[in-house]
Amino acid sequence: MIKKLVKTKSKTSESQQRKENFYTKVYQLTRSIPKGKVSTYGTIAELAGSRVSARMVGYAMHTAANSDVPCHRVVNRNGELTGKHHFGHPDLMRDLLLAEGIQFKGESVDMQKHFYDFAKPSKSKKRKSD
């Protein structure tokens, strides 16, 4: 513990760091999704920061759309390809997922088979009976 108050910079950096950290986590988590699996915004949001809203995850994706982040493996809690319209072509996302071996249910991903739980237990965390 040599120095802990080296706040030479303004506090602005702090908030900036926080959000960058959040994005980074989101990227990491998204990248850690194995091929043939998908995850949801809510899950990632919780793992990236239990306080952040799932919306930010989507935003992070948009920001990371140019990175190596497989955004197509991230869908909403309903398994719907909500962000398909952001891939350049509405059908591109579905194509990518299909190429990964992911099965579809109409316009949505078959979550029951492809929902990737990063570290969550087999049982839902707060979902009721579901």
Added chain:
DNA sequence: AACGTGACTTATT
């Protein structure tokens, strides 16, 4: 700097 918008989710009506 206020306002609107958005790749979400949950609760209420």
Added chain:
DNA sequence: GAATAAGCCACGT
């Protein structure tokens, strides 16, 4: 059970 409201936080105008 579909429609509406509200919470969430960052970003562009």
